Amino acid sequence: MLVAKLNGQFINAADACPGKNYCCPECGEHLILKQGQSRIAHFAHQVNSRCVLREGESYEHLLGKQQIFEWARKKGWQAELEVYIPQLEQRADVFLRIGGQRIVIEFQCSPLPLTALQKRTLGYQSIGIKCYWFLGSPYKRKLNQRQTQKFVQLVNQQYTIIFWDTKAKILRLIKLAIKEQPLSLKGVTHDYHILHQLSLLQGTNPCIKEFTGGLPVICHQKIIGIQVTNHPEIYWRCLVVKRLNNVPLFTSFSLKSWLHLLKEVDLTEWVKFPCLSSSKIINDYLRVFTKQLLKSGNIMINGQTVILIRHPSYHRSLIKQYQEIQRLI
Ligand SMILES: [Zn+2]
Structure with missing residues (x-):
């Protein structure tokens, strides 16, 4: 995870310094700050933790979230990382406020069952939050029909598949026309x-x-x-x-x-x-x-x-x- 709590405040791993008592926003347990030249700064639970968030995320997922967060900030949008949404008991990867609209970006790097995808998207919709799915590199640029049907979204009234490229740090949009x-x-x-x-x-x-x-x-x-x-x-x-x-x-x-x-x-x-x-x-x-x-x-x-x-x-x-x-x- 990229965000922890320190004295009641949220702190991003990129801005954290070692030796402080960082806690998990979910379970309150002490978290270990992991920083290094070759990896992205993040927090991890102790090995024996039972927290629902203890599972490690892939390097690409952590990196992508951080990049998308920075990309959104550069665009001048109000952005937050890993925001917990209590009504849904869910954590959004990146949360944006653009004008009056609340928007969530989910960066997907692993397979996701259709029912889980539906539940997440409908959940956000039910409380007036727009959700966009950005796909990571495990999803090949050319999706099969089933994946296309799962992740096709409307962007500016056009059917689109959205990829986030962590190497180039850019968004890639594939437009589909009927x-x-x-x-x-x-x-x-x-x-x-x-x-x-x-x-x-x-x-x-x-x-x-x-x-x-x-x-x-x-x-x-x-x-x-x-x-x-x-x-x-x-x-x-x-x-x-x-x-x-x-x-x-x-x-x-x-x-x-x-x-x-x-x-x-x-x-x-x-x-x-x-x-x-x-x-x-x-x-x-x-x-x-x-x-x-x-x-x-x-x-x-x-x-x-x-x-x-x-x-x-x-x-x-x-x-x-x-x-x-x-x-x-
Ligand atoms: Zn926890």
């Missing part, structure tokens, strides 16, 4: 491969067997950036097409009820995003999908009204579908 992926024959082949694999799984929804070939091209016009369904996107698109084909032509929807219709398609499992509003990101995705339907002439949009004007049609043969795809590539 956008259309160019249609390709390779992608289409891959979709059929996925559907085939799904149909082999036991207990799968029986309607998967309907999605074998000649699918409407809209099924293959996928969206990249952040995956929002727990199952492959092609499966969701097949389900939506099936649903839309049961809606009478020229039915009109308000934008809200249209998005609701798309969202409530049977058997869809939407991803839960712990660090941002799940409904916002899903709606952003559905808006891109709606634009695709508009482009392919299936719907018309009149102000805030969406009208279904053509059902997405299946192709009678793979040749016909191939020709249609070739036309669009």
Whole structure:
């Protein structure tokens, strides 16, 4: 830990001098000050301590916290290290006050279960504190989908993954956009491969067997950036097409009820995003999908009204579908 108590005052290990009676803010036990050329100054409990904070932190975690704290101060923000938040019984890595807003930065260098991440973020939210997760080097610059879904956050209204680089002492932001992926024959082949694999799984929804070939091209016009369904996107698109084909032509929807219709398609499992509003990101995705339907002439949009004007049609043969795809590539 980086902060201890000395005569009732909090003191940062970087400013501490040896030989004083530093105590743990949590348990009150005496702490050992560790300083040296090759490591970052910090406090540690005695070996036999039972305090909840006795566990050692990685070098990178200690260093990163200290750097983020200094970085925030340089920006002129009011910053504090390792602040205990009694309502949540939690210690925030770095606590900021910017204008009237209270902000917490958590510097994450170790794996964190989704439930713990959710609990922390929701806890902060429930008392009006905004929380940002900065990732350390154990998280590789290119996160997999699951990690992306866990740590994607909104920064200036953009979907972002935030890294703190302790070597360069800087913030690195990876921006992610939800956008259309160019249609390709390779992608289409891959979709059929996925559907085939799904149909082999036991207990799968029986309607998967309907999605074998000649699918409407809209099924293959996928969206990249952040995956929002727990199952492959092609499966969701097949389900939506099936649903839309049961809606009478020229039915009109308000934008809200249209998005609701798309969202409530049977058997869809939407991803839960712990660090941002799940409904916002899903709606952003559905808006891109709606634009695709508009482009392919299936719907018309009149102000805030969406009208279904053509059902997405299946192709009678793979040749016909191939020709249609070739036309669009
Ligand atoms: Zn303690």
